[in-house]
Amino acid sequence: DGGITQSPKYLFRKEGQNVTLSCEQNLNHDAMYWYRQDPGQGLRLIYYSQIVNDFQKGDIAEGYSVSREKKESFPLTVTSAQKNPTAFYLCASSIDRGLVNQPQHFGDGTRLSIL
Amino acid sequence: GQQLNQSPQSMFIQEGEDVSMNCTSSSIFNTWLWYKQEPGEGPVLLIALYKAGELTSNGRLTAQFGITRKDSFLNISASIPSDVGIYFCAGRSGGSYIPTFGRGTSLIVHP
Numbered sequence: 001d002g003g004i005t006q007s008p009k010y011l012f013r014k015e016g017q018n019v020t021l022s023c024e025q026n027l028n029h030d031a032m033y034w035y036r037q038d039p040g041q042g043l044r045l046i047y048y049s050q051i052v053n054d055f056q057k058g059d060i061a062e063g064y065s066v067s068r069e070k071k072e073s074f075p076l077t078v079t080s081a082q083k084n085p086t087a088f089y090l091c092a093s094s095i096d097r098g099l100v101n102q103p104q105h106f107g108d109g110t111r112l113s114i115l
Numbered sequence: 116g117q118q119l120n121q122s123p124q125s126m127f128i129q130e131g132e133d134v135s136m137n138c139t140s141s142s143i144f145n146t147w148l149w150y151k152q153e154p155g156e157g158p159v160l161l162i163a164l165y166k167a168g169e170l171t172s173n174g175r176l177t178a179q180f181g182i183t184r185k186d187s188f189l190n191i192s193a194s195i196p197s198d199v200g201i202y203f204c205a206g207r208s209g210g211s212y213i214p215t216f217g218r219g220t221s222l223i224v225h226p
Contacts, residue, residue, distance in 0.1 A: 004157075031212065042119075042203065042216040043158075058213075090157050096212055103148050104214065106157030 003027065006091050006107035012115045013078065013085060021076045021110045023091035031096040032074035033104065036060060037088040046089075049074055050096055078112060086114050118142075121204050121217030128194055129225050136202060136220040137188040144206035147180050147187035148214060152201045161202075162189070194224045 004025045013019045023032065031050050035043040045058030049068040063082025068074055074093075078085045088111050092104040118141040128134060138147070146165055150158035162173050164180035164187060171178055177190045187206070191198055201221050205214035 006157075033213075040124075040218065042121075042218040045213065048213065092157075094212065102212070103146075103160050103163050105160065106150075108157045109155070111155075 004091060004093055004105060004107035006089075006110050008110060009108070011110055011112045013112060014115050016080045018077055018079050019112065021078070021089055021091075021112070023074045023076065023107060024072055025074075025091075025093045025107075026072060027093055027105065028071075029093035029095055029105070030071070031094045032068070033092040033094075034058075034064070034066065034074070034076045035090040035092065037090055037109075043090065046076065085112055087112060119204065119206060119215045119217045121220055123220060124218070125221040125223070127223045127225065130195060132194055134191040134194055134198070134222060135188060136204075137186060138204035138206070138217045139186045140206055140215075141185070142208060143184040144187075145184070145209045146207040146214075147178070148205040148207075149176075149178050149187070149189050150203045150205065152203065152219070154200070158203055191222075194222075196224050196226055198222060198224050 007022045033048040034046040044060050046064050047066040049055035055068050065077045088109050090109050091107045094104045095102040121138045148163050149161045152158040162171050162178040167184050169180040175192045201219040203219045204217040207214045
């Protein structure tokens with residue numbers, strides 16, 4: 001089945017440690033996104049990528065990094081510079097071939113906690 | 116930046132009741148999207164609206180794109196326990212494919 005796969009489902013980070021969240025899609029979507037979700041808040045955009053080897057900062061990019069070496073994959077690294085990383089992280093993808101109105105499809109998220 | 120106000124923040128209703136929630140924007144949108152998120156999962160697209168005045172249904176769900184293009188509402192008729200979740204609206208303006216999300220409406224349905 002086509003979809004977006006995020007792994008792991010749960011992740012724990014120690015102080016000073018970088019951790020990487022995986023996002024893979026087999027929908028042949030061009031654009032991919034990372035969002036952070038905190039209780040009672042909407043989705044806040046961390047990074048997004050329209051095409052391979054290109055990505056842009058979102059509203060809360062500090063303390064995070066991404067790469068887009070393959071169309072299918074958009075991993076997110078939460079660095080030690082992110083002082084409050086505990087949150088639910090959502091990856092999304094969408095078609096972006098001049099069809100600007102195509103909705104995003106989401107993965108099932110990764111919950112990151114601090115040890 | 117764009118502001119998107121979603122209300123109510125939460126709703127506690129009895130099974131069988133109808134539900135209404137809405138989103139208003141400080142600027143014009145070309146697309147309105149409604150998502151549902153269940154605990155521990157990602158949001159799932161319910162309805163997408165692309166034209167001002169458009170009224171679209173998906174089973175017991177009905178959503179409308181406001182005439183002013185600055186608002187949208189979602190109605191759920193005859194609620195059932197599995198309607199429980201957080202409902203998000205999202206809007207996109209012309210020339211941008213990055214949506215702005217509301218803060219969500221948390222719906223709890225008592226049997």
